[in-house]
Amino acid sequence: MTTSRVTAVTLSVIATAAVGVVPPTKAAAAPFVRCPAVQPPVSPPALPSPPPVDPAQGAVGGSALATPGLAVPAGAPTAPAVTATSWLVADLNSGEVLGGCGPHVHRTPASVQKLLLAAALMPRLDPAQMVEVARADLRDLDPASSLMGVTVGGRYSVESLWLGLLLRSGNDAANVLARVGGGAAGRQGGVQAMNDEARRLRAYQTHAATPSGLDGPGQYTSAYDLALIARAAFAREDFRRYVATTVAQIPAQPGTPGLAITHDTTLLGRYPGTLGGKTGFTDLARQTYVGVAERGGRRLAVTLLGAETAPLGSLGEAAALLNWGFALAPGASVGELVAPEEKKYDRRVVPVKGERPEPARPASPWALPVALGLGAALLLAVLLLTPRWRRGARRR
CATH class of the missing domain: 3.40.710.10 (DD-peptidase/beta-lactamase superfamily)
Known part of the structure; x- marks a missing residue:
């Protein structure tokens, strides 16, 4: 343009x-103050409100x-x-x-x-x-x-x-x-x-x-x-x-x-x-x-x-x-300047027409054993913390 x-x-x-430096301060809401303005040599066209x-x-x-x-x-x-x-x-x-x-x-x-x-x-x-x-x-x-x-x-x-x-x-x-x-x-x-x-x-x-x-x-x-x-x-x-x-x-x-x-x-x-x-x-x-x-x-x-x-x-x-x-x-x-909203919009990479999207990465070969091990550990913890299975625990 x-x-x-x-x-x-x-x-x-x-x-x-060269312009002087002023001390830091915060402004509060104030009455209307006209902005400093200079008139251009040619008046701009009338614009809609x-x-x-x-x-x-x-x-x-x-x-x-x-x-x-x-x-x-x-x-x-x-x-x-x-x-x-x-x-x-x-x-x-x-x-x-x-x-x-x-x-x-x-x-x-x-x-x-x-x-x-x-x-x-x-x-x-x-x-x-x-x-x-x-x-x-x-x-x-x-x-x-x-x-x-x-x-x-x-x-x-x-x-x-x-x-x-x-x-x-x-x-x-x-x-x-x-x-x-x-x-x-x-x-x-x-x-x-x-x-x-x-x-x-x-x-x-x-x-x-x-x-x-x-x-x-x-x-x-x-x-x-x-x-x-x-x-x-x-x-x-x-x-x-x-x-x-x-x-x-x-x-x-x-x-x-x-x-x-x-x-x-x-x-x-x-x-x-x-x-x-x-x-x-x-x-x-x-x-x-x-x-x-x-x-x-x-x-x-x-x-x-x-x-x-x-x-x-x-x-x-x-x-x-x-x-x-x-x-x-x-x-x-x-x-x-306010921070952006937490709400997230769809910002994924969009594949261009005619291009193949990046294939999904294969899962790690250790993923299933690790998951099973974590599940077994969690089940054991639940059993140990239940009074019926805890050695020496008093019955209520």
Whole structure:
């Protein structure tokens, strides 16, 4: 998807800005405070009103986050003025929410929703399995949208599809992965797996209608939910490796040409300590971004929704918010990222059509003797502990 390209000079200035450090403190629920905002040079188009926030969902993570306005620790430096209509900065190590603007306000996600696809389906899919692209995978995709470049009938490894998804924001790769991960239910099964994963992560304001993040009916998320999803995705070593890749060569297969793909615009190589990120844009969502950077042992995530291309664009705004977050002393927070639910959804590896699932391992030859021995020992213990068989035991 189209994203703003912020100059390295601008990002370098933002990344090295000096900001004071404030002592740790916890914020309590406060009256509405307007978020610092800057007006873009061109007014954005009028957008439909998002659905209202359920009060119970708005309080997830702490009462201070239940606001459509600004939530920051007491005494914190002034948060940067941005065009994003909602944002959040959180420490992925401690789970503390450092601050946010309308953290639970519903917004459309655009391509940052691909992180939810990864969180839901990476545990299910074998990266080495080969997948054949079906014609339905490419149906209804605008050729001008972000594509990995797969071809109908082409065969690609699941790992190659993940690289195409995260480096090039491939909507075609998203459809293929969702179809394969959805099993017998196909692409819609993959979307259902995304929504199941959102519930497991307690990202209650997130509803996926498409696997790619292209606009769909009733599709929303929030800056807070995106931080929960980012924490789950970045906890995986394979995801971190994919999202930190800058150039990948997809090998050719018989009848399938190879592909050379480079990373879509993120803060990689532009903001110190960046581990990876994902941009997004649609006319409805505007610019969106999720990114993670590490500095001094702290790993901060920034999520923002509804940004405009100027004056800084989503990348410049993300860098400014990360600077603000790193300037806060550890312990300064307004809430927390809640832990996932204990309920487990089906996260088994799904064999790709045409591939045989891994055969079950044969039972150990010692399994039956061991079981019989344990059973005999248990029976003897019961008999010995029963008064009738215990020597010298008094009868009652």
